[in-house]
Amino acid sequence: MENxxxxxxxxxxxxxxxxxxxxxxxAVDGVSFDLYRGETLxxxxxxxxxxSVTNLSIMKLIPSPPGKIVGxxxxxxxxxxxxxxxxxxxxxxxxxxxxxxxxxxxxxNPFLKISTQMVETIVLHQDMSKSEAKKKAIEMLTxxxxxxxxxxxxxxxxxxxGGMRQRVMIAMALxxxxxxxxxxxxxTALDVTIQAQILELIDELSKKLNTAVIMIxxxxxxxxxxxDKVCVMYAGRIVExxxxxxxxxxxxxxxxxxxxxxxxxxxxxxxxxxFSIEGxxxxxxxxxxxxxxxxxxxxxxxxxxxxxxxxxxxxxxxxVACWLYMDKGEDK
Amino acid sequence: xxxxxxxxxxxxxxTLLIIITISFFIIRIAPGGPFDSERSLPEQVLQxxxxxxxxxxxxIVQYGRYLFDVLRGDLGPSYRYQDHDVNFYxxxxxxxxxxxxxxxxxxxxxxxxxxxxxxxxxQNTWVDYTTMSFAIVGISVPLFVIGPVLQWxxxxxxxxxxxxxxxxxxxxxxxxxxPSITLSLGYFANIARLMRSSMLETLxxxxxxxxxxxxxxxxxxxxxxxxxxxxxPVVSYLGPAFAGIITGSVVVEQxxxxxxxxxxxxxxxxxxxxxxxxxxxxxxxxxxxxxxFIVDIIYSFLDPRISYK
Numbered sequence: 001m002e003n004x005x006x007x008x009x010x011x012x013x014x015x016x017x018x019x020x021x022x023x024x025x026x027a028v029d030g031v032s033f034d035l036y037r038g039e040t041l042x043x044x045x046x047x048x049x050x051x052s053v054t055n056l057s058i059m060k061l062i063p064s065p066p067g068k069i070v071g072x073x074x075x076x077x078x079x080x081x082x083x084x085x086x087x088x089x090x091x092x093x094x095x096x097x098x099x100x101x102x103x104x105x106x107x108x109n110p111f112l113k114i115s116t117q118m119v120e121t122i123v124l125h126q127d128m129s130k131s132e133a134k135k136k137a138i139e140m141l142t143x144x145x146x147x148x149x150x151x152x153x154x155x156x157x158x159x160x161x162g163g164m165r166q167r168v169m170i171a172m173a174l175x176x177x178x179x180x181x182x183x184x185x186x187x188t189a190l191d192v193t194i195q196a197q198i199l200e201l202i203d204e205l206s207k208k209l210n211t212a213v214i215m216i217x218x219x220x221x222x223x224x225x226x227x228d229k230v231c232v233m234y235a236g237r238i239v240e241x242x243x244x245x246x247x248x249x250x251x252x253x254x255x256x257x258x259x260x261x262x263x264x265x266x267x268x269x270x271x272x273x274x275f276s277i278e279g280x281x282x283x284x285x286x287x288x289x290x291x292x293x294x295x296x297x298x299x300x301x302x303x304x305x306x307x308x309x310x311x312x313x314x315x316x317x318x319x320v321a322c323w324l325y326m327d328k329g330e331d332k
Numbered sequence: 333x334x335x336x337x338x339x340x341x342x343x344x345x346x347t348l349l350i351i352i353t354i355s356f357f358i359i360r361i362a363p364g365g366p367f368d369s370e371r372s373l374p375e376q377v378l379q380x381x382x383x384x385x386x387x388x389x390x391x392i393v394q395y396g397r398y399l400f401d402v403l404r405g406d407l408g409p410s411y412r413y414q415d416h417d418v419n420f421y422x423x424x425x426x427x428x429x430x431x432x433x434x435x436x437x438x439x440x441x442x443x444x445x446x447x448x449x450x451x452x453x454x455q456n457t458w459v460d461y462t463t464m465s466f467a468i469v470g471i472s473v474p475l476f477v478i479g480p481v482l483q484w485x486x487x488x489x490x491x492x493x494x495x496x497x498x499x500x501x502x503x504x505x506x507x508x509x510x511p512s513i514t515l516s517l518g519y520f521a522n523i524a525r526l527m528r529s530s531m532l533e534t535l536x537x538x539x540x541x542x543x544x545x546x547x548x549x550x551x552x553x554x555x556x557x558x559x560x561x562x563x564x565p566v567v568s569y570l571g572p573a574f575a576g577i578i579t580g581s582v583v584v585e586q587x588x589x590x591x592x593x594x595x596x597x598x599x600x601x602x603x604x605x606x607x608x609x610x611x612x613x614x615x616x617x618x619x620x621x622x623x624x625f626i627v628d629i630i631y632s633f634l635d636p637r638i639s640y641k
Contacts, residue, residue, distance in 0.1 A: 061544055063536075065456075094546030101545075106538040110637055111560040120556075121546045156636040172546070 008179050008212050009035040009058070009097075014072035016050075016057045019065065023285035027053040029236040030072070032311075035180065040206065040213040042227030042244070044220060044259070046281050050236040051216045055182045058214075059093055060084075076180075095125035098173035102185040104165035108157040115153040118172050125176040140171035144201060163194035167201065174205055181206060182214045187222065199226055220263050224248055232256050235282050235292035238311055241319040252320040254297045291323065299324060333632075336640035340628075344621050351617045352402065352610070356395055359606055366411035366604045385411060398607075402614070408607035412600075418611040421596060425580070426615065428498065429592035433578030435512040437570075440519035445566065447520070448527020452562075453554065455532060463524060470521030479514045479587035486510060496589040511588040515581055519573055526569055531562040560634050567634065571627035575620035579612075 016028040028050040035041050043051045056062050058074050060081060074081040081092065101107040109117055115134060118141075122133035134153070141149035144167040157165055166186060173181055183202060187195035203226055206213045215227055223230050223244060230247050232240040232255065240253040251257040261275040279296040291297070294304040303323050311321040367373065367381055382388045386397060401408055407418035447467070451460035487495040493510055494503040501507065534540065535558060543557045580594025593612065600608035632638045 059545055061541065090547040090549065092547065093544070094548075099542075099545040101538060101542065103538060107542045109539040109543065109557050109561075111635060112557070113636075120548065120552070124547060158637045169542075 006037040007034055008037050008076070010073075010075040011035075011054075011058065012073045012075065014054065014057055014074065015070045016053050016062055016067060017070050018067045020285070025284045026236050026287060027067070027284060028057060029287075031231075031233070031236075031238055032072075033231055033238065033241065035212045035214065037179070037212055038207070038210050039229065040203070040215055040227045042215045042217060042223040042230040043233060044217055044223055044230060045233035046218060048281060048284075049233045051218075051233055052184055054233070055099070055184055055214060055216055057082075058182065059097060059099060060089055061093075091125070094121050094173075094178075095176045096178055097180040097182065098176070098178040099182045099184060100166070100169045100173050100186050103189045104162055104169055105189065107169055108165055110157050113154055113156055114160075114168055118153070118168075118175060121172055122175050136175060137171070140175045141168070143174075143205065144168070144171040146171070162190055163198065166190060166194075166198050170198070170201060170205065174209060174211065177209060178211055180212050180214065182216070184216045185218070186215075187219075188217075202226070220259060232259070235287065236284055237292070237321065238319075239293065239321045241311070243317060246318060252314065252318065252325055253293075253322045254299050254324070255293050258296075291321075333640060337629075340625050344618075344625075347621060348614070348617060352399065352614060353395070355610060355613045356398065357391070359604075359609055360391055362604075364604050366606060368604070385409070398610070407611040407614070410605055410608050412603045412605040412608065418607050421608065422593065422611050422615055425591055425593040425596065428590060429580035429585075429594060430578045431499075432508065432512055432515065432584075432590060432592060433574070433580070435508055436515035437519060437574060437577050439512060439516040440523055441570070443516075444520045444523025445527050445563075447524040448566075449531055449554070449559075449562075451524070452528045452531035452535065460528075464528070467521040467524045470517040471525075473517075475514055475518070475581065475583040476587065478517055479510075479584060482510050482514055483587070496587070498589070498591055507588070511584050511590055514587070515577065515584045519577060522569065522573070523566055526566050527562065530565045531558065534558045534562040537561075564631065564634060567630055568627055571623040572620060575616065575623045579616050579619060 011034075012032050014028055014031045015026070018025040018027055031050070031054050033041065043054065045051050053062065053067070057069050058081065060069070062069060069082055072082070076092065076097065079088075081089065084092075108114070115137060118137035119130055119133045122128055122136050123130060126133070126136070128136065138149045138153055141153060146152055146164060146167055152160075157168075160168065170186075181202070186202065187198050190198060199222060202213060202215075205211070213226075215222065217223060227244050230240075230242060230244050231238045232247075232253065234255050240247070240251070240256045242252075247256065248260060251260055255277070258275070258277040262277060264274055277296055282292045282295070289308050290306055291300075291304040291309055294300040297304065301323060307323075309321045309323045309326050311319050312326060313319050314325045365387070366385075367378060373381075379388070386394055389397075398408065405419075407422065409417045410421065413421065447463045451463040454460050483495045486493045487510070494507055495510075497503050497507045499505055499507055540553060540557060543553045548557070580590075580592035580597070582594040582598050584590065585592045585594045593615070596608060596612050599605075600612060628640075632640055
């Protein structure tokens with residue numbers, strides 16, 4: 001896994017700010033991570049912690065204005081995507097890096113047939129005629145488990161159920177053999193029974209096509225079931241980075257352990273109230289230079305209130321941004 | 333679809349009947365009658381006139397008689413203009429209003445949609461600000477100001493165009509230019525504003541984000557993915573707008589001396605010219621109902637989620 005050749009995407013110090021009337025919102029502030037071929041990376045965190053903005057920034061799809069990528073690099077195949085001209089970017093979007101979104105009910109164009117929407121993507125990126133592209137689209141629909149795809153491909157999105165539409169989105173996203181698939185909360189808007197099917201489908205197809213997946217979610221269950229590595233985000237920064245089993249086995253950051261504890265568990269017969277992290281996520285405007293989590297942290301110390309802890313490797317392959325562990329590191 | 337069209341066409345009959353009935357009685361409730369004037373007529377003369385137009389009969393009998401005439405396509409005699417009947421006045425003036433209206437609306441649609449799209453795509457730039465300021469002017473400055481100003485510039489100062497007249501006169505088609513521009517301005521402004529806001533809304537939608545994430549070119553996103561959805565509110569505005577514009581505008585007709593239908597709207601009600609009022613109302617209603625019907629049909633072509641059975 002440490003083999004550099006297999007690294008498909010490298011995000012370095014990404015900063016995305018939004019200008020608003022009340023100040024600059026630092027939605028993403030110095031996020032870095034690496035993604036290797038065939039691996040699934042989870043990005044978890046509460047609403048508004050910058051997960052989606054991070055991934056829209058990777059595609060350079062931040063609505064601008066008000067948003068702007070003010071710093072950092074996204075290295076894909078040796079090129080910094082952020083610095084690429086629009087035309088080159090377009091040949092990457094939907095081709096080498098593709099995305100699926102949260103709400104399949106609104107993410108497909110209701111005015112165009114599924115065939116139109118799928119074929120235009122394939123024709124754009126692959127050297128294919130329209131009829132070949134349609135064949136390829138039908139093939140993809142078969143792969144994602146749409147029954148009678150030859151017929152269904154000429155339907156409109158409203159003629160599909162939510163789960164089926166998400167399958168169509170996945171088929172479309174993978175139709176050009178993407179290297180990276182960014183899944184932005186792909187199951188949040190779906191029924192629980194459908195959720196599992198969709199996740200399994202993403203897992204299975206990404207393994208089959210050797211696609212790296214970035215799975216954005218607030219659902220730790222999804223992370224546990226699918227991801228190899230996890231980044232936990234809080235207030236626009238990554239606060240903990242670890243292999244999935246390490247993270248669940250022994251969470252370091254108090255925020256991570258809070259998240260894990262607040263998942264209801266069936267194997268713990270309890271009458272007691274479900275754990276919750278007290279308080280609200282901080283306002284991202286004019287964030288002071290301290291640990292943004294300290295007002296909600298039970299283990300907060302003096303230093304937490306005055307200085308931001310940098311993300312530091314505390315064990316091989318484990319990074320955490322918390323003064324609790326920094327001290328240890330410094331002592332050694 | 334055919335079934336739906338037939339059902340809608342049949343549905344027009346009761347709608348129209350209700351409109352005719354309500355208008356018929358409301359007009360008669362309003363104080364004053366067609367033959368009340370400052371100089372009161374001798375009793376006997378008045379009675380004779382009322383007898384001639386059956387105004388001495390009970391209202392309900394008049395209503396039945398009128399309905400029967402309308403069904404035969406006869407809108408009756410005008411109480412004011414003795415030379416011709418209502419059919420004549422309407423069917424000589426309506427085509428003129430339709431010509432002017434269609435030209436004005438075409439101008440408004442072409443420029444309104446382009447301007448709206450342009451300012452949405454260039455939101456918060458000088459293009460947007462200029463277009464929208466122009467639209468505000470178009471909405472807020474009344475026709476009786478715009479008309480004379482255009483006449484003053486293009487007819488009196490530059491001498492390029494005639495001040496007034498109609499296509500059957502000496503100046504021919506040139507007479508259409510100023511009145512149609514004047515008439516189109518308000519509609520242009522409304523269409524531009526509608527188009528801009530619905531375009532902005534559509535551009536912010538999830539499926540446009542998907543289209544961008546697929547790597548599509550901006551022009552493809554704009555014309556293939558955005559336009560259809562953004563047009564829907566404009567199309568629904570166009571139904572009533574079309575009915576309004578082709579039945580004529582009193583102000584424009586007066587300023588440019590256009591022999592259109594619009595003046596009858598005003599004059600007939602001042603004159604309590606019952607039959608002419610009814611004729612104008614019926615024509616307007618029929619056009620409005622048909623236009624709304626056409627809008628619904630266009631909707632089903634634009635939006636696949638709407639289907640009529």
